[in-house]
Amino acid sequence: MLTGHQTWVFNNKPVIISTxxxxxxxxxxxxxxxxxxxxxxxxxxKQDSFEKAQQTLMEEACQTAVKKSSIEKExxxxxxxxxxxxQITPTSFAAKTIGIPYxxxxxxxxxxxxxxxxxxxxxxxKGANYILSGTSSHNAAAEKQxxxxxxxxxxxxxxxxxxxxxxxxxxxxxxGQGPKITSATIGKIIDMGITDPFNMGGAMAPAxxxxxxxxxxxxxxxxxxxxxxITGDLGHIGREISLDLLKKRGLSIQENQxxxxxxTIYREGQPVLAGASGPACSAVVTxxxxxxxxxxxxxxxxxxxxxxxxxxxxSIQQNDPIPCIAHAVSIESGSDV
Amino acid sequence: MADKKKKNAxxxxxxxxxxxxxxxxxxxxxxxxxxxxxxxxFICFIGQIISTxxxxxxxxxxxxxxxxxxxxxxxxTMLFTGFGxxxxxxxxxxxGSAVPVTGFGNAVISAAIEHRTEGFILGVGTxxxxxxxxxxxxxxxxxxxxxxxxxxxxxxxGL
Numbered sequence: 431m432l433t434g435h436q437t438w439v440f441n442n443k444p445v446i447i448s449t450x451x452x453x454x455x456x457x458x459x460x461x462x463x464x465x466x467x468x469x470x471x472x473x474x475x476k477q478d479s480f481e482k483a484q485q486t487l488m489e490e491a492c493q494t495a496v497k498k499s500s501i502e503k504e505x506x507x508x509x510x511x512x513x514x515x516x517q518i519t520p521t522s523f524a525a526k527t528i529g530i531p532y533x534x535x536x537x538x539x540x541x542x543x544x545x546x547x548x549x550x551x552x553x554x555x556k557g558a559n560y561i562l563s564g565t566s567s568h569n570a571a572a573e574k575q576x577x578x579x580x581x582x583x584x585x586x587x588x589x590x591x592x593x594x595x596x597x598x599x600x601x602x603x604x605x606g607q608g609p610k611i612t613s614a615t616i617g618k619i620i621d622m623g624i625t626d627p628f629n630m631g632g633a634m635a636p637a638x639x640x641x642x643x644x645x646x647x648x649x650x651x652x653x654x655x656x657x658x659x660i661t662g663d664l665g666h667i668g669r670e671i672s673l674d675l676l677k678k679r680g681l682s683i684q685e686n687q688x689x690x691x692x693x694t695i696y697r698e699g700q701p702v703l704a705g706a707s708g709p710a711c712s713a714v715v716t717x718x719x720x721x722x723x724x725x726x727x728x729x730x731x732x733x734x735x736x737x738x739x740x741x742x743x744x745s746i747q748q749n750d751p752i753p754c755i756a757h758a759v760s761i762e763s764g765s766d767v
Numbered sequence: 768m769a770d771k772k773k774k775n776a777x778x779x780x781x782x783x784x785x786x787x788x789x790x791x792x793x794x795x796x797x798x799x800x801x802x803x804x805x806x807x808x809f810i811c812f813i814g815q816i817i818s819t820x821x822x823x824x825x826x827x828x829x830x831x832x833x834x835x836x837x838x839x840x841x842x843x844t845m846l847f848t849g850f851g852x853x854x855x856x857x858x859x860x861x862x863g864s865a866v867p868v869t870g871f872g873n874a875v876i877s878a879a880i881e882h883r884t885e886g887f888i889l890g891v892g893t894x895x896x897x898x899x900x901x902x903x904x905x906x907x908x909x910x911x912x913x914x915x916x917x918x919x920x921x922x923x924x925g926l
Contacts, residue, residue, distance in 0.1 A: 449817060531777065574863065574881055579877040580854070580877070582881075583854045589791055624787065629791060666792075
C-alpha cells in the first residue's frame with residue numbers, strides 16, 4: 431500500500447508466473463541470446479513494414495508468456511502495454527490480436543516498469559487474477575520516427591544509443607510459483623534542460639537518481655538490501671553519471687551492484703556506441719536475463735529502474751528540453767518472501 | 768534560443784549541465800577529420816577515374832564530363848545504400864562520405880527506401896527530399912544571392 435508519497439508496497443505479493451521474450455538478429459548476436467524465448471534472423475519478421483514487425487514481436491512475447499504458464503489466454507483479464515511509435519499503434523494492433531481488455535501506456539523506455547507497477551497494483555487490489563504486462567520496440571521503426579532513415583549515412587556521436595529490436599512480456603498473477611513483486615516507486619518528470627536527443631543517458635540519469643533515492647527513503651531501507659540495482663537504458667555515460675550522483679547523495683551503492691540493461695544485452699564489439707535503449711531493452715533483459723538468474727538462485731532481490739526520455743521529434747526541433755522519468759519496481763525471489 | 772533557455776534554467780539544472788558536459792564523451796574531432804579526409808579523398812579519386820574513363824573512351828571533354836560522372840557516382844551510391852553498406856561507411860567516415868555528391872544521393876535514396884511502406888505518392892514522393900530538401904533550398908537561394916551581388920557589381924561597380 432502507499433508508503434510515503436510515491437511508493438507502493440504490495441502486501442499481497444503479486445507473482446510473475448511466466449515471461450515471454452523475443453528478439454531480433456542483432457540481439458541474437460549479442461551477449462545474452464540464451465535468455466530469449468524466441469529469436470528472429472530477419473528484421474522484417476516476414477512482415478511488409480517495420481511497424482508490423484514490431485506488432486508481431488509483441489504478439490509473440492504475449493503468446494509465449496501464456497504458453498509457458500499453465501493458464502489459458504481467456505483467463506487473463508487485462509493487457510497493459512505501450513511502445514515508442516506514434517500513438518502506440520504496434521501495441522494496439524497486438525492488443526487486437528490478443529483480444530484481451532487493454533490499457534495503452536506511453537512512458538517511452540520506462541513503459542516496461544510502468545506497466546509492471548500498474549499490473550502489480552491491480553493484482554494486489556484484487557482487481558484482476560491475471561494481467562499481461564509488456565512492451566516492445568523495433569530498431570528500424572524507432573530510427574525512422576526519431577532519427578534518420580535507417581540507410582542514411584549520418585555519423586552518430588559516441589553518446590548515441592542503439593534501440594533494441596524485441597519485446598518482453600510478464601504474466602502477473604495473484605499467486606503461483608515465481609518471483610514476487612514487492613514494491614514500486616513511481617517517478618516524476620525530471621528535466622535538467624538537456625536538449626540533445628543523441629545523449630539520452632545523460633538526460634535520464636537525474637530521473638533515475640531521483641527515483642532510486644526516493645525508493646530507499648520511502649521504504650526506509652538501505653541499498654545493500656538489493657543484490658542488484660538494475661537501470662533500464664542509461665548506457666555508459668548515464669550509468670557513470672548516475673552512480674556518481676547517487677554517491678554524492680550519500681547512498682552507498684557498490685560498483686558491481688549497479689548494472690544497466692543497456693550494457694548487458696549486447697556484447698563488446700557490437701556497434702552500439704554508448705549502449706542499448708528502447709522500451710524492449712529493460713523488458714527483455716529483466717524478464718529474460720535477470721529473472722532467469724533469479725530462478726537459478728543467483729539473485730534474490732532486485733530493483734529494476736526503467737528510465738524513459740519522453741521527447742518527440744517535434745519537441746526536439748522546437749528546442750524543448752527532454753523530459754525524463756524513471757519507475758522502479760522491486761522483485762524478490764519466491765522463497766525469500 | 769537554446770542558449771537563452773540555458774541561462775534561464777534553475778541553478779541545479781545549470782549545475783547538472785556543467786557536470787554532465789564534463790562526463791559526456793566528446794566526438795573525436797581530429798580523428799574524425801583525418802578519416803573524413805581520406806574517405807572523402809578516396810571517393811573523389813574514384814570520381815576522377817570515372818571521368819578520365821569517360822574522356823578516353825566516350826570522347827567527353829573536361830567541361831561535359833561532369834554530368835555523367837556525377838550520375839555514375841550516384842548510381843553506385845544507390846547500390847551501396849540499397850544493399851545496406853553506405854550507412855556503415857557513413858558512421859566511419861562522417862563528413863568524408865556526406866559532403867561528396869554520394870552523400871547527397873544517399874540522403875535522397877535512403878529516405879525513398881525508408882518511406883516505401885507508406886506508398887509511392889505520399890511515402891516515397893513526399894519524403895524523398897526530406898533530408899536533401901534543405902540542401903536544394905539553400906543551395907539555390909545562395910546561388911541567387913551570389914548572382915545578384917555579381918550583377919550589381921558589374922552593373923554599377925564598373926567591374
